[in-house]
Amino acid sequence: SQDEKKVYGLTLFGPQGDSKVPPTISVHYYAPGNLLHKTMAKFIRGHAEPLFDAPSKDDSSRKVDSIQLAGREATTFNSKSVRYIGPRSLKPEKVVLFEHFIVVPDSNDRGFYVLKLSVPSATKTRYTAIFENVVKSFLPGR
Numbered sequence: 001s002q003d004e005k006k007v008y009g010l011t012l013f014g015p016q017g018d019s020k021v022p023p024t025i026s027v028h029y030y031a032p033g034n035l036l037h038k039t040m041a042k043f044i045r046g047h048a049e050p051l052f053d054a055p056s057k058d059d060s061s062r063k064v065d066s067i068q069l070a071g072r073e074a075t076t077f078n079s080k081s082v083r084y085i086g087p088r089s090l091k092p093e094k095v096v097l098f099e100h101f102i103v104v105p106d107s108n109d110r111g112f113y114v115l116k117l118s119v120p121s122a123t124k125t126r127y128t129a130i131f132e133n134v135v136k137s138f139l140p141g142r
Contacts, residue, residue, distance in 0.1 A: 006034035009114075014127065020085050021095045023119040023127045025134055029141075032110040040075075040103055040112040047101060048077045067102070070140055074104040080121065098124040100131065104140060113140055 009028030016022040030037055037043035048064050064077045079099045084092040100117040115138060117131040 005036060006031035007036055014119075014130075017123075019095070019120045019123060020093070021083055021097065021120050023117075023123065025127075025131055026114070026116045026118070027134070027138070028114050028116075029106070030112050030114065034111070040105055040109075043112065043114065044075055044077070044101075044103055047079055047099075069102060069104055069135065070138055072104055072140070074102055076100070076102045081118075096121045100128075102135060104138075106140060113138075 007028055007030050009026060011024050011026040014023040014025070030040075030043065037046065044064065064075060067074050067076050077100075079101065081097045081099055082094045083097055084094050086093045097118050098121045102115040104113040104115070106112060115131075115135055117127060119127045
């Protein structure tokens with residue numbers, strides 16, 4: 001259950017249009033003791049570092065930067081992932097997703113917030129401004 005996982009938040013789905021995967025914007029709070037990522041650093045490592053292969057020299061998608069957000073030192077990075085869609089098969093159809101993360105500590109540095117944009121790579125510029133508006137309006141509660 002959500003109370004057991006200690007991850008709270010929401011995910012907004014945008015219009016799918018011609019894409020096979022809808023764009024999403026999510027804001028989640030990972031409370032202290034959550035079952036998924038015990039620390040903010042572990043979350044960042046798990047999502048910013050490539051799992052199987054090293055990024056190419058011209059790939060800045062996994063560069064981790066520090067920013068200020070809502071008066072706090074936050075971490076931002078981009079990532080690419082693949083979502084397989086359609087029926088289960090030996091060669092499922094795949095969609096490459098562009099993901100932009102902003103990770104913000106809570107006021108006591110025990111839990112953290114994650115703001116995330118996830119869109120098909122071909123449509124990323126269409127949703128960047130919407131995500132930026134969500135980020136600008138973000139006010140962490142604790």
